[in-house]
Amino acid sequence: MHRFEATQLILRHAENRPIVSNLGPTTDELWHAGHRDRNFYTYGNMGLCSSIALGMALSTEEQVISLDGDGSLLMNLGTIASIGREQPQNLVVVVWDNEEWGQTGHQSSHTALGTDLEKVAQSCSIPQTATVNNLEDLEGVFRQALETPGPWFIVAKIEETEYMPVAPIEPEMTLYRFRGSFGVSK
Ligand SMILES: Cc1ncc(C[n+]2csc(CCOP(=O)(O)OP(=O)(O)O)c2C)c(N)n1
Numbered sequence: 001m002h003r004f005e006a007t008q009l010i011l012r013h014a015e016n017r018p019i020v021s022n023l024g025p026t027t028d029e030l031w032h033a034g035h036r037d038r039n040f041y042t043y044g045n046m047g048l049c050s051s052i053a054l055g056m057a058l059s060t061e062e063q064v065i066s067l068d069g070d071g072s073l074l075m076n077l078g079t080i081a082s083i084g085r086e087q088p089q090n091l092v093v094v095v096w097d098n099e100e101w102g103q104t105g106h107q108s109s110h111t112a113l114g115t116d117l118e119k120v121a122q123s124c125s126i127p128q129t130a131t132v133n134n135l136e137d138l139e140g141v142f143r144q145a146l147e148t149p150g151p152w153f154i155v156a157k158i159e160e161t162e163y164m165p166v167a168p169i170e171p172e173m174t175l176y177r178f179r180g181s182f183g184v185s186k
């Protein structure tokens with residue numbers, strides 16, 4: 001499964017739900033799959049995508065989707081424990097697990113060497129977890145996640161392919177657009 005087609009699938013089902021995206025190719029591909037006001041692109045930082053999504057989920061009744069990366073999440077595993085502690089029923093975390101720090105040269109991450117992020121989530125009391133390897137399974141579990149209380153933690157194993165052009169993200173504009181989509185004044 002490639003991240004871009006998987007991202008397109010997520011967008012098809014997400015409707016108007018907010019989506020927070022990990023830095024680098026995850027953000028670029030979300031932008032190419034469908035730029036929208038409710039995409040909150042993170043750029044430059046590692047390990048904060050699901051932390052930001054957790055904060056959002058605790059601040060809104062809406063379902064919030066986090067598209068994280070294995071390497072970034074490994075940099076801040078405490079996020080998983082915080083999600084387990086807070087138990088936001090409206091949070092769906094999808095981890096694009098290519099088993100590498102892709103953007104910086106495809107170095108193998110811990111998930112290539114035995115770390116199982118789904119088991120980490122389970123041990124942190126996250127009630128709804130899954131690991132998927134293909135688009136069909138991702139679609140099934142993601143649809144279930146949108147219909148069933150979470151928090152959800154879905155590890156999607158992906159294969160890396162050619163990168164898309166870097167998206168023209170302006171962080172300040174991301175904030176203004178995103179806030180505006182919740183009716184918060186700029
Ligand atoms: C704190 C910090 N350390 C290092 C980097 C450099 N860096 C940018 S992307 C990246 C790899 C991210 O890996 P992952 O989250 O798995 O995403 P992938 O590139 O595999 O899609 C690294 C190490 C950074 N941006 N921030």
Ligand SMILES: [Mg+2]
Nearest residue numbers: 070071100102
């Ligand atoms: Mg990665």
